[in-house]
Amino acid sequence: MxxxxxxxxxxxxxxxxxxxxxxxxxxxxxxxxxxxxxxxxxxxxxxxxxxxxxxxxxxxxxxxxxxxPIEEVIGEIIDLKLDESAISILEFKREHVFSRTKIARGHHLFAQANSLAVAVIDDELALTAKATIRFTRQVKEGERVVAKAKVLKKSKMRTIVEVKSYVNQELVFSGEFVMFRKEHVHQEG
Amino acid sequence: MxxxxxxxxxxxxxxxxxxxxxxxxxxxxxxxxxxxxxxxxxxxxxxxxxxxxxxxxxxxxxxxxxxxPIEEVIGEIIDLKLDESAISILEFKREHVFSRTKIARGHHLFAQANSLAVAVIDDELALTAKATIRFTRQVKEGERVVAKAKVLKKSKMRTIVEVKSYVNQELVFSGEFVMFRKEHVHQEG
DNA sequence: ATTGCTATTAGTACCTAGTCATAAATTTTG
DNA sequence: CAAAATTTATGACTAGGTACTAATAGCAAT
Missing domain, CATH: 1.10.10.10 (Winged helix-like DNA-binding domain superfamily/Winged helix DNA-binding domain)
Known part of the structure; x- marks a missing residue:
């Protein structure tokens, strides 16, 4: 035919x-x-x-x-107020999910949140020292995750950043990050 | 000439x-x-x-x-006792570190630990629900990180996995992961 | 100075996977 | 059936080669 x-x-x-x-x-x-x-x-x-x-x-x-090495920040930053708040968006594609289940792998949600926490800090260098995180809902392939970071507490030594990530208003991830700034970075990672 | x-x-x-x-x-x-x-x-x-x-x-x-999507596990698993313990090794290269400082980006340490926690669980599907993590020492480009996972508590609903990561006996990362297994995965991410 | 050797250059035929232009054959449609 | 659209054929040309043969250049040792 x-x-x-x-x-x-x-x-x-x-x-x-x-x-x-x-x-x-x-x-x-x-x-x-x-x-x-x-x-x-x-x-x-x-x-x-x-x-x-x-x-x-x-x-x-x-x-x-x-x-x-361009992907210094995971996700696209769409709003940034240094030492205050930041927002980034990441679309979850094939490479972010488990191939069998199409469910997002946790570390990509963590990576988006963590790098946003690093970016929001107004300092030459910021490193994560501690984090407590919670995955509250599965993220599926094709969904766009909006991560919102808010600086909760800021002192000379450390900054506490809260990050909440959503897929259409629904909370999928939340975490509290304790960040160290440049001078304390030498003792702690 | x-x-x-x-x-x-x-x-x-x-x-x-x-x-x-x-x-x-x-x-x-x-x-x-x-x-x-x-x-x-x-x-x-x-x-x-x-x-x-x-x-x-x-x-x-x-x-x-x-x-x-072959990198279902981040790092190379060198020992695995299902529902008991697991060990993986990851060499930190240029793509894992901040370009300026050559210090490892936290989410790669997390990714190694998290995917090891997923791998150690003897079930079709395991997802991270919660985690508390600590970065205790900086990891630099070129270093090999050995992550050791140990199952602490196991119930029908959830499994608690502890992961400690080392660079030559020195603790660089530790975390406690609360993992959900397949049937509970539908409610929680 | 001539021989011997390597290195270099030149030239030819051929190859693949094309382009571009023109023409012819075939099929479809009004 | 005839016009239009579509398909096929043909020939000349291109880049960037391979493979092979032959000529020439440079230099050392006898």
Whole structure:
């Protein structure tokens, strides 16, 4: 059975996005049309040739390797009042959940909260010394977690930050972080 | 000044490993030799052509994307007695530390401990409900952290796991994790 | 100075996976 | 049926090579 042009192009796009290293010849074979048809399709769909596609994947990879340590804060900070409060958002994707259950792995919620607690502190260096945390509801793949940090107490030695994380107003995580600032950091981690 | 063959080949290797997308023509230009010389050099050094090199980078990337959720446990488990105890090792590298200070970011220590607490539980599914943690000493880039988990209390509903992490006998992290098992997981995260 | 050797350069045919343009054949549709 | 859309064919050209042969350059030792 032969596909219509529209259907073929739809599947072509799909196929190429899944297996970008496929050549025109292999595609022509797969769809039972001539190589020229595939090339016309690519032209219409503005899909570059296989060597371009391979290069794009490689360049992406290269850029990513170089910019690895950019994620200094986990999640996107959308509000920040130093030594007062901060808010960040993190969307939970495949890499954040258990593959079997699609439930978020606790340490990612912790990581978002902890790095927000670090960010809210108005000092060159802040490190977590102690934390008490509670996971109050499961977070599932695809959900957006909003973490809100509030500085509760601030002294020369330590700062206590409370972080509460929500998925649409529902509390999913809460924690109290005891943070040390730069000069005390040498004795305590 | 002209380089010796050995020196040129040494630099060629270096150049290609740094910028794998460079063509023979550009290399010939760079080293002031003919394109054939470059090709002989590549032949002798068993360096594939530029398109192969690009593809290798791209394939690496692709494999990595596909195998991302393999790190179900953070760190390498070297001992595991279900519902009793477990030990894992994690070497702290560049991606685990603050770029400025080279001090480990707390959430990685937490992640190692938390995922070990999950692993030690002999059940289809275990989730963290609550945790109290303490960072007792800084961990620096290059150090190997040994996390030891011990099940303290076990009931139908919940299991309490204690995790202590060390860098050469020195305690760097300790935590008490309250874990829920599969059937109670539906109410609590 | 000539021989011997390595290193380098040049040139040719061929390859893959394309581009671009033109033309012809086929299929679909009004 | 004829016009329009779609598909296929053909030829010339490209980048970035491989593989092979042949010529030349540089230098040391006899």
């Amino acid at each position: 032969k596909l219509s042009k529209k259907e073929r192009q739809k599947r072509l796009k799909q196929t190429i996005s899944e297996t970008p290293f496929i050549t025109d010849e292999e595609l022509a074979d797969k769809f039972g049309v001539s190589i020229q048809t595939i090339r016309l399709d690519r032209l219409e769909l503005a899909i570059p040739e296989v060597r371009e596609r391979i290069k794009n994947v490689a360049v992406q990879h290269f850029d990513k390797v170089k910019s690895l | 002209k380089l010796s063959k050995k020196e040129r080949q040494k630099r060629l290797k270096q150049t290609i490993s740094e910028t794998p997308f460079i063509t023979d023509e550009e290399l010939a230009d760079k080293f002031g030799v003919s394109i054939q010389t470059i090709r002989l050099d590549r032949l002798e050094l068993a360096i594939p052509e530029v398109r192969e090199r690009i593809k290798n980078v791209a394939v690496q990337h692709f494999d990595k994307v596909k195998s991302l």
